[in-house]
Amino acid sequence: MKAVAVIPGQSHSVHLRDVPEPQLADQPHPHVCQVPEGRAVKIKMLQVGVDATDREINEALYGNAPPSQQHLVIGHECFGQVVELGSKVSEFKVGDYVSCTVRRPGKSLFDTIGRNDITSDEVYYERGINLCNGYLTEFVVEDAEYVVRVPVNLKHLGVLSEPASVCAKAIEQAYLAQQRLQVWRPRLAYVMGAGQIGLLATMMLRLKGLEVYTLATRPGPHLKQEITEAYGATYVSTRQTQVEELLARTGRPDIIFEATGNASVCFDSMKYLGLNGALIWTSITGGKHDVSFDGAKINLEWVLGNKLLVSSVNGNRSHFELGLQALSHGEMTYPGVTERILTHPIAGLAGYAEMMKLLEDKEALKVFINI
Numbered sequence: 001m002k003a004v005a006v007i008p009g010q011s012h013s014v015h016l017r018d019v020p021e022p023q024l025a026d027q028p029h030p031h032v033c034q035v036p037e038g039r040a041v042k043i044k045m046l047q048v049g050v051d052a053t054d055r056e057i058n059e060a061l062y063g064n065a066p067p068s069q070q071h072l073v074i075g076h077e078c079f080g081q082v083v084e085l086g087s088k089v090s091e092f093k094v095g096d097y098v099s100c101t102v103r104r105p106g107k108s109l110f111d112t113i114g115r116n117d118i119t120s121d122e123v124y125y126e127r128g129i130n131l132c133n134g135y136l137t138e139f140v141v142e143d144a145e146y147v148v149r150v151p152v153n154l155k156h157l158g159v160l161s162e163p164a165s166v167c168a169k170a171i172e173q174a175y176l177a178q179q180r181l182q183v184w185r186p187r188l189a190y191v192m193g194a195g196q197i198g199l200l201a202t203m204m205l206r207l208k209g210l211e212v213y214t215l216a217t218r219p220g221p222h223l224k225q226e227i228t229e230a231y232g233a234t235y236v237s238t239r240q241t242q243v244e245e246l247l248a249r250t251g252r253p254d255i256i257f258e259a260t261g262n263a264s265v266c267f268d269s270m271k272y273l274g275l276n277g278a279l280i281w282t283s284i285t286g287g288k289h290d291v292s293f294d295g296a297k298i299n300l301e302w303v304l305g306n307k308l309l310v311s312s313v314n315g316n317r318s319h320f321e322l323g324l325q326a327l328s329h330g331e332m333t334y335p336g337v338t339e340r341i342l343t344h345p346i347a348g349l350a351g352y353a354e355m356m357k358l359l360e361d362k363e364a365l366k367v368f369i370n371i
Contacts, residue, residue, distance in 0.1 A: 103125065189254065214234070
């Protein structure tokens with residue numbers, strides 16, 4: 001079968017290659033964990049989303065191949081359909097629509113209790129990202145433990161399962177951490193960035209009843225602004241309105257959800273947060289980017305203001321389920337809006353070069369391959 005892969009360490013090495021079609025008895029990543037007997041699920045990939053992570057892996061900023069292999073099959077945002085089941089799998093049936101989680105367990109205590117998304121191991125294992133092959137291929141075999149059912153009525157949004165899980169987890173983590181305050185009722189949120197993560201976070205924060213301002217650089221009108229406003233939030237171009245001007249109008253936000261991929265914005269956001277507020281970092285910033293700021297002032301304001309920084313990446317199956325619940329709630333509340341995020345479908349794995357080119361396009365909200 002065909003797969004899209006890179007040679008880790010070689011910049012711009014993305015290519016199409018032949019790989020063996022997995023069988024139900026195969027172990028997809030035996031160097032990490034074993035699929036228990038009878039618990040395998042074979043899935044036909046229908047759609048796989050790609051994002052800046054895939055672009056940066058192709059740029060050799062990070063990512064490693066599985067042991068004894070030179071290539072890494074990329075793609076970590078999957079949506080597929082079950083075609084075969086092990087004898088001990090009862091929670092799925094052939095024909096079910098599914099997604100799969102990304103990270104696989106290491107050996108830390110957190111991994112042992114099913115929280116591999118917050119492993120304390122220095123080495124992490126993620127399908128399509130680090131040391132485990134990903135989903136940009138025709139079929140995969142996976143342990144049922146890491147497979148999540150997508151309701152048939154959400155199949156048109158199934159490829160957003162993984163990014164939705166990232167947003168759902170990040171917001172959940174902030175609310176859990178803010179229980180330290182005993183009473184915390186956030187009213188105002190800034191979302192920094194209007195890519196797929198920023199827009200999904202905008203939707204989820206609106207569903208919680210917050211007033212949301214979604215900030216990005218480019219002035220409207222354009223699709224990102226339209227989607228933001230369709231969710232009942234306010235789009236702000238930072239080229240037209242400085243953040244300080246917005247703060248003067250709205251007051252300091254209770255939540256800042258950072259999703260730009262820009263290290264400067266990550267740290268600048270620390271200056272804007274309100275007292276007792278929560279700043280959520282979700283960006284992955286590869287390479288090197290020096291940032292200058294007044295550390296003494298930030299330290300003083302954060303200590304005296306009881307402010308919280310939560311960094312969040314990846315999600316386990318419970319976060320995928322939360323994300324799917326949010327997608328469902330969003331469809332009921334803002335019908336047809338979220339589907340507009342799916343802007344750039346690619347026909348088939350052979351379109352990998354176009355896929356990578358589109359990842360450089362600022363207009364491409366969500367690039368995904370129809371397999």
